[in-house]
Amino acid sequence: MATMCLTNLVVMALGVLPPADDLPATVRFNRDIRPLLSDNCFFCHGPDGAQRKADLRLDTREGLFGKPGEDGVVVKGKPGDSDLVERLRETDPAKHMPPLKSGKKLNEREIRLIEKWVAQGASFEGHWSFLPVPVTEMPPAATSTQAIDALISQRLAVTGVAPAPRADRRVLLRRLSLDLTGLPPTAADVASFVADTRGDAWERQVDRLLASPRHAERLAMWWLDLVRYADSVGYHGDQQVSVAPYRQWVIEAFAANMAFDRFTVEQVAGDLLPSPTESQRVASGYNRLGMMSAEGGVQPREYLAKYIAERVRNVSGVWLGVTLGCAECHDHKYDPFTTKDFYRMEAFFADIKEVGLYSGDNWGPNMKVADSVQRAELKKLDDRIGNLEKQARQKLPSLRAEWSQAIIASRPLLIEKATSTGGSTLTVKGPGTVLASGKSPATDSHTLLTKPLEAETGTLRLEVIPADGLPLRGPGRAGNGNFVLTEVVVNRVSPQGGRQVVKIRSAAASQEQTSQGEKNPYGKWAIAATIDGDAKGKDWGWAILPDAGKGNAAEFTLAEKLPKGTVLEIILRQDHPNPQHTLGSYRLLAVDAAAKRGDLVSAPPPAEIDSLVRKEKRTAEENKKIEDHLLRATQAGNPAFKDLLEARAAREKLNGSLPTTLVTETVAPRMVRVLKRGNWMDETGEVVTPATPEILPALAKRGMQADRLDLARWLVSRENPLTPRVTVNRIWKLFFGSGLSRNLEDLGSQGDWPSHPVLLDTLARHFVDSGWDLRGLIRQLVTSDAYQRDSSHRPSREADPANNLLARQGRWRIDAEMVRDTTLSVSGILVEKVGGASVFPFQPAGYWAHLNFPSREWQQSTGQDLHRRSLYTHWQRQYLHPAMQAFDAPSREECAADRGRSNTPLQSLVLLNDPIQVEAARALAARVLGESKDKNEASRLQAMFSLVLQRGADATELSTLTGLLHRQKTTYQASPAEAEKLAGPGAVPGGETVADLAAWTTCARVLLNLHETITRE
């Protein structure tokens, strides 16, 4: 390659014109001309209106050829009359294009190409990837596997490059196994394939591997990069977040070969499908995989803008393969996407329930997800609860009567006047019912003057009740719905207005908060603290977490019975130093002196039940309503329902142990504006509604306004030209090493013209026509002749170094996960268990030292979880596992469509010194010593070679290893302590010494470090 190009360059530099035939016979706009214009001209003469110079566009028909009746810069057929050519040939630097200071320049061949295009009539095409995928040009009988080979052969024939022969069977199976499963084959797999003389031996291997659960895991690795799956939130504190059930969903979807259109819709809009299943809701977690922040000082609006913009980048990256993100701040420089397009895409995601600033462990909407065992157990408990409830029903009528008595005995205290010292607005919403609104003071005290008591009263009851408008529906005004009632004072008011304290003998509550009670002298947020005269300090009082949004009640037994007609003044003090822990909504009741009160305070029933109970006459239906409520809200400790309560508690416990996963919940969409230059503080931009980019086919909407589900269906609609091309192109890369269009991230103007455009379109069309059958697509690729060619074929490498013609296969270093998985697999310690929570295999201590909020240390897993496949390793965005990072695994902060394949010294250090590599080497050595029947050194070395590389060692390789083995044996025999450090304590298999095992471990290390071991050939 180097030599050839150099020749070309020298020829050009010397000003010698190469023969005219180095230009294509027919110049095509999209293949030949558009890339030149895009690279050199579009920045100033492209889609971005703000950047455009001289009001000239070179990316449209009108711009090139002029509006009807006007001259354009290109005159078809006449290069000499075309301004475009003239400016490129211009010698005056002031007029020459591109301008000198742009740093852009077209070379002689490129200019001649443009001239030839003009001379040939300057036919114009829209950008290829935005045009509809044409109906396949192949004869209908041809399968697309045959089409692959036919189209590749066609180009090879034209260029005269001979295809490489088929690779040998060992290489083939190694290639296929690594490509399809991410793991090498076993030596036995290879042997059986080599021995299989049947005509369909290859297809059998393909189908065997496609059916393997390992295949689904391998595809998941690919997909999780795109959708930026990670186990931490990414910003600032990079706190952990639970989304593993989403990963499991992806693996299961690939295992079941879910159609790619359904796979898409369920992720983008599973929550909007009619009655979504649990699995569809888990899939909708896709929208929630972006980074989130809990950094204090975050302005929520700024981060809401960041989150929603990232979603546009991700969707356009994953499905459309275009860089729409560029249009957040300015019209796209190269593709016809406007800033408005960007924000209209944002509007599709404006319904996703989220906040800008997160806190605590709450990362927004989530759900619990049971696996099959847990699901069965839940079902069993549900059945039992159902039966017990049926039995309980029989006891309900009598329970209802008893319970109703207690309710009727407490009547709402009519309130004359309610005042707040803190400046809250207190509104009497109904009998005894008070709502605080308006200013939310840090601390408060409510004084409630009652009307005369309607009956003799011995107990006062305070019900705190949820209400709309309060944080999390209250009942308190703190952000988390809580309050702290620090002191309660009851005064008798004489007709003259005098106040006399009524002593409270005792107090009880339906629930008292225990969390964060460590420093509380009561050990919890006890109701007792409200009647202690602040003996232990005024900070302490009654609080109710985790019952935000739920009702609770407290009862205060008075030391005396108050006669009917008494007027009371009730003071509720809320002095807790944590600001705004004040009461939001409550009701006061007086309990008849004659009523019997148990020790237990029952929580308030819903208002509807309360008023039903207080009715004098009820229908049977109304009684049933009350009974239904009782059954649901069975009071703790009621002996009549002991079994039921236990069953419910067991269900609750199991439910509590289930993993959660973030899901998408839809709310009324927030307003989306065009943000000028991406500035979230600018509120002057146009308000936009959801729409797809104008240049692409229209979207079909179900209602007045398009929504996320419409978008999801549009992404995989037959009309969308991008999704199938993008997906096929990326799948092609998994099996050939690079895309048919090399730029996997961008199929737009700055992307690359495909090496085989008809092939890409044929496969894309077939992919859609097959019902988006991903496995079918993969099967077509790997059964093609092109897939099975030798990768080291020298003639084709010399003729076509970049392998644009696909005369041979690619060879490359396997991905990060596969490097470790291969090590574990060949040494026999890989644990093949599918799914579950993320695991924490070995990681160097202190690697997380620079994380904070909170500071934390990697908690290493134990047992099997040390040796799981790497796609299950905890993915910390800010500190990705260092061995994975060394091999180019992305942080997954953004969509990652194309991993690098670097070759660095840090990779060598990982393979040489990572304890997991050493552990695997030891296991591999022990495996060989234990399994190999023949104690002969050479056979053992051959056995080890075969485990790792599925081939035998040649004489040179054998002699290298034998020499090393002997030297190492001598070394370790001389220092048994060192041998034990390397080979570890414990029994040595095969009756050998520790020194032997150490020496063999060294040989195993060599094999695990080979370039061939981590190469897919």
Added chain:
Amino acid sequence: MLPFAVGRRSFLGRSGLSLGSMALTSLLAGKGVAGSSAEAGVLRPLHHRPRVKRVIWLYMAGGMSHLDTFDHKPTLEKLNGQPMPDSVTKGKQIAQLQGSKLTVFAPQHPFKQYGQSGQKISTIFPQLGSQCADKMCLIRSLSTDAINHDPAHTFMNTGTMIAGRPAMGSWVLYGLGAEADNLPGFIVMVSTGKYGQKQPIAARQWHSGFLPGRVQGVELRGTGDPVLYVRNPPGVDMASQRGVVDAVEALNRRHQIRVDDPEIATRISQYELAFRMQSSVPGLMDLSDESKETLDMYGTRGGDGTFGANCLLARRLAERGVRFIQLYHRDWDHHGAIKEHVAGSAAEVDRGAAALLVDLQRRGMLEDTLVIFGSEFGRTPMAQGNGRDHHLAGFTMWLAGGGVKPGFSYGETDEFGYHAAVNKVSVHDLHATVLHLLGIDHERFTVKNQGLDSKLTGVEPARVVKEVLT
């Protein structure tokens, strides 16, 4: 010399990473470069004569208060405790003080004029003031785009708030290549103090983004193995390790004969570099060859992970040819008790930073080294209790070393220290200036990514701050 822009498209084929103005020599060298001991850069020759060969960036993570350190504002003293004028703050982005009453907060420590240049510096930096004022070029008119730590760090290091772009160190290493053949070319060290909330620092801050993985920053750690995985496995001495590396290389060579894959040659050279790193890192960390006087000057005996120790290591790295060295001190987020805390943090870095400048100078290395000192943003002139909040509109950084005017100051904030007011310098301007000193034209140093000719200085215009250059 052959022309620069030659049919890149046909030439590079579809390498995925094609370089805007890459020199031909390195293109043609291709994989051969990787085979040599030190990695060559892609900018050969450089765009212009470089003034420095390397960068040492002393990064005060958390947001050092410019108002208590390098930007003296008597007006704040005068108006201490009074409401901040609405005209200054109205409609501006505010972090934790959102919705609070904004009151003026005086500088918490006296300032003094130091050196012949008479630069005004807070007395909490006695060493930097007395020994280095005449070496420093203060820029008091920086502003940034991000008001929260995480995006502000990312912006300062990569020129954008969106994750995934290369850090400046990676750009520099990619362009200039490495000098050292036994150490990574981009090294990061992190120290922690006792006075701020420890800033989380993401590895993203030294990630190579879309550039090749080999130009990623490597952390040199204060505890545990200095470089991850640099230590031999238990029971393996250097001779045995050499035996393993030799055998790996022998077998790789054997395989290369079979398949003729140029990646194998690269792999072999990377094993060599890895092995050399295994030997050179312990030597790097071993300070026994430093004089007592030097150790005293830095205030360290080594091995303690302090900022002072890292400064000494930075000099040792610079001597060994490391291109880009970044030292984080993640202790500057002073929301409360700033009087005590800013003095504490300053004391943690003052001696080491001053020692580094003095030491570099007396070894003749300051003239080809650029030292950068500063934070991701500044802090508010308004009080947050007895501390200060994050502040993006104006703050101070300083440069010292080759090509930079010594004992000089440039730019001003307004009388409240709020807005950069005179000779404003953006983060992109700073980046352009640093690249310029290294011999790189920021406009021409581009790499194709996601269809754009991406550059460190982004799409907005940026300028080299020529006024601070000699």
